[in-house]
Amino acid sequence: MKSALVIIDRAPYGCENAFSGLYIVIACLNSSLDADVLLMEDGVYAAVADQVSGAIGYPNVEELTYLIFPEGSVFVHERSLKERGLEEDDLVEAAEVIDDTELYEIFRLKRDTSIMKI
Amino acid sequence: MEKKILTIVVTEGPYRYQYADIAFEMAESAIQNGYDVRIFLYMDGTHIPKRNQAPQSFPNSAERLRSLVKKGVKVTSCIRCSTARGYTCSERPYINGVEIKSVYDLGEWVKDSHRVITLGC
Numbered sequence: 435m436k437s438a439l440v441i442i443d444r445a446p447y448g449c450e451n452a453f454s455g456l457y458i459v460i461a462c463l464n465s466s467l468d469a470d471v472l473l474m475e476d477g478v479y480a481a482v483a484d485q486v487s488g489a490i491g492y493p494n495v496e497e498l499t500y501l502i503f504p505e506g507s508v509f510v511h512e513r514s515l516k517e518r519g520l521e522e523d524d525l526v527e528a529a530e531v532i533d534d535t536e537l538y539e540i541f542r543l544k545r546d547t548s549i550m551k552i
Numbered sequence: 553m554e555k556k557i558l559t560i561v562v563t564e565g566p567y568r569y570q571y572a573d574i575a576f577e578m579a580e581s582a583i584q585n586g587y588d589v590r591i592f593l594y595m596d597g598t599h600i601p602k603r604n605q606a607p608q609s610f611p612n613s614a615e616r617l618r619s620l621v622k623k624g625v626k627v628t629s630c631i632r633c634s635t636a637r638g639y640t641c642s643e644r645p646y647i648n649g650v651e652i653k654s655v656y657d658l659g660e661w662v663k664d665s666h667r668v669i670t671l672g673c
Contacts, residue, residue: 435662451563454595454633457655465659548668552563 436546437468442477443551446495447487452480455552456498463505471502472537473529474511478518481510481529496526503528511537555588556666561658562597563672566613571671572600576616578669583623590665591620592658593629593650597672598637601629601646614647621649628653628661 440459446452455471462469473480485496499508510525512533522531532540560579566572579589593600600613607613621627627650629639634652639645641652662668 435665435668438662438668450595454563454655457632458594458658461655461657461659462662463659464656465663467659467663548662548665550561550668550670552670552672 435467435548437470437544438462438548438550439470439472439540439544441472441474441549441551442480443473443475445476445479446485447490447492451552452477452495453493453498455550456480456495456502458550458552459506460498460501463502468506469502470507470509471499472509472511472540474514476514476518478510478514478520481508481525482520483524483526499526499528509537509540555586557590557661557664558582558587559590559592559658559661559665559668561592561594561668561670561672562600563595563670565596565599566605567607567610569673571673572597572613573611573616575671576611576613576620578671579620579625583620583625587667588624589620590626590628590661591617592661593627593633594655594658595630595633595672596637598629598634598639601627601650602639603645603647617650618647621647627651628657630655630658 442455444451487494508528564571
């Protein structure tokens, strides 16, 4: 495989998937793969800025997005974001908001890509 | 001709969900179709190779994994996830042949693979 796209659709902290999924992206980048993450449905919460995870003693998922960006992209599904009352301004700088057409293009252009839904 | 490589990433434990069994069936099928199969156990998937499981109603997930190891399947468990769940190398918690390594090894496997399948929810 030449690239990897990790899809996260669950919110951080309530569930381990966002934290561990972002680590897979970091590992793939470390192996010189072209690796990105796509946050959709409740997964968009992983890109919300100013997270304060210390209160529950969990690692901050927001910080992990900066281990991915700018080498890899942090795609955030626009419709999922809007459905949850969030705007692009609520997100970390690393986030790249994409609509359904852009999402289609990303998938269409991906070749030799491992798509991993975590 | 060089064999094609299939990597299966399992993120759920056995019994509560069917993913461990689906991984087993997929691995068997892929071997029959000439693939070199690798299994990476992540998050609760790291429960699958634990020794001394004794399910009364379901196939034993560790024994199924053991049969795959005997057929040459490489099985690696994520060290961060395993350690968190009390499975450390020094206590040999797993069936023989299961290695406990870093998620960075998964990055290398993805690079080597022709197909990657994730199983979990």
